[in-house]
Each structure stands twice: as C-alpha cells, then as structure tokens.
Amino acid sequence: xxxxxxxxxxxxxxxxxxxxxxxxxxxxxxxxxxxxxxxxxxxxxxxxxxxxxxxxxxxxxxxxxxxxxxxxxxxxxxxxxxxxxxxxxxxxxxxxxxxxxxxxxxxxxxxxxxxxxxxxxxxxxxx
Numbered sequence: 001x002x003x004x005x006x007x008x009x010x011x012x013x014x015x016x017x018x019x020x021x022x023x024x025x026x027x028x029x030x031x032x033x034x035x036x037x038x039x040x041x042x043x044x045x046x047x048x049x050x051x052x053x054x055x056x057x058x059x060x061x062x063x064x065x066x067x068x069x070x071x072x073x074x075x076x077x078x079x080x081x082x083x084x085x086x087x088x089x090x091x092x093x094x095x096x097x098x099x100x101x102x103x104x105x106x107x108x109x110x111x112x113x114x115x116x117x118x119x120x121x122x123x124x125x126x127x
Contacts, residue, residue, distance in 0.1 A: 002027070003094055007110055008119035011068045014094065017110060022071055025098040026058070026089055029123045034060040037086040042067075042078045042099060049073055049102055051109050056099075058086065071109050073102035 006014045012030030016023040031037065039059040049055040049069040056067040079098050082088050089097035104110075114122060 002029075002116040002119050004116045006094070007070070007113035007115065008122075009068065009070045009113055010122060013068065013070045015070045015110070015113065017104075017107075020104050020107070021076065022073065022102050022104055022110075023098050024070060024100045024102065026067075026093055027119075028093045031090050031093055034058075034065060035062045036060060037089050040082055040086045040089070040099070042083060043075050045075055045077060047075045049075060049100070051106070051112075058089075067099070070113055071102065072105045074105065075100055075102050077101040 002008065002014070006016050008014050008027065012027045014025050014027050037058050037060050040056065041058070042056045043049060049072065051070070051072045052068055054066040055069045058065055058067065078100050082097060082099060091097065
C-alpha cells in the first residue's frame with residue numbers, strides 16, 4: 001500500500017514535499033518488478049534535476065534502469081547510505097531508502113503527479 005501523504009510518478013518514483021523541498025525515492029512496486037537493487041548512481045549535491053529527465057540509474061539483478069525526476073530543482077543531499085548499501089532501498093523504500101533531497105524550482109509540477117489512489121489504480125491496471 002502506498003503512503004497517502006506522498007505523490008507518485010508513472011515511472012515509479014515517490015516524492016514527499018517538505019516546504020520548498022522534496023524527498024524522492026523509488027516505490028515498492030518498482031522494487032518488486034525489478035528485483036534486488038545491487039548498484040545505484042545518484043547526482044551530486046548542487047546538481048540540477050529536471051522534471052521527467054534522468055538524474056541517475058540503478059542496477060538490479062535483472063537490468064539497468066534510469067531514474068527520472070518527478071520535479072525540477074537543485075540537489076541538496078543524496079542518501080549516501082543507499083549508495084554504499086543499495087539493499088536499503090529494497091528493505092525500506094519509503095523510509096531509510098530515500099534517494100535524493102532537492103530544493104523545488106517549480107512547485108506547480110507536483111500537481112502533475114499521481115496521488116496514492118491514482119498510483120494504486122495505475123499499478124493494478126485500474127487506470
């Protein structure tokens with residue numbers, strides 16, 4: 001079940017808004033689909049990320065996948081723990097498994113994202 005307070009993308013990222021900042025992560029649905037994550041490459045602090053553009057990639061036991069940003073902004077912090085131990089993402093995708101914290105450049109982009117009910121319908125074929 002998707003946390004209700006988050007927004008979601010059809011490319012299976014979640015985002016939590018905290019004032020003018022956002023925390024971005026990978027959904028549990030994505031993790032189930034791709035298998036165990038064994039490597040992740042994230043941007044560095046101060047990098048710009050752009051809505052619906054790649055900001056990194058991860059490798060699972062099945063393939064390599066790009067990470068597409070749900071918002072435009074500037075990277076404030078990356079989760080160094082998941083870079084060192086990507087399995088954290090699999091174990092706690094909505095908590096300790098977050099990927100990037102960013103300062104929002106265009107907060108209106110958030111309105112383009114799915115709420116938890118819409119994302120659940122999308123992932124279960126109801127939309």
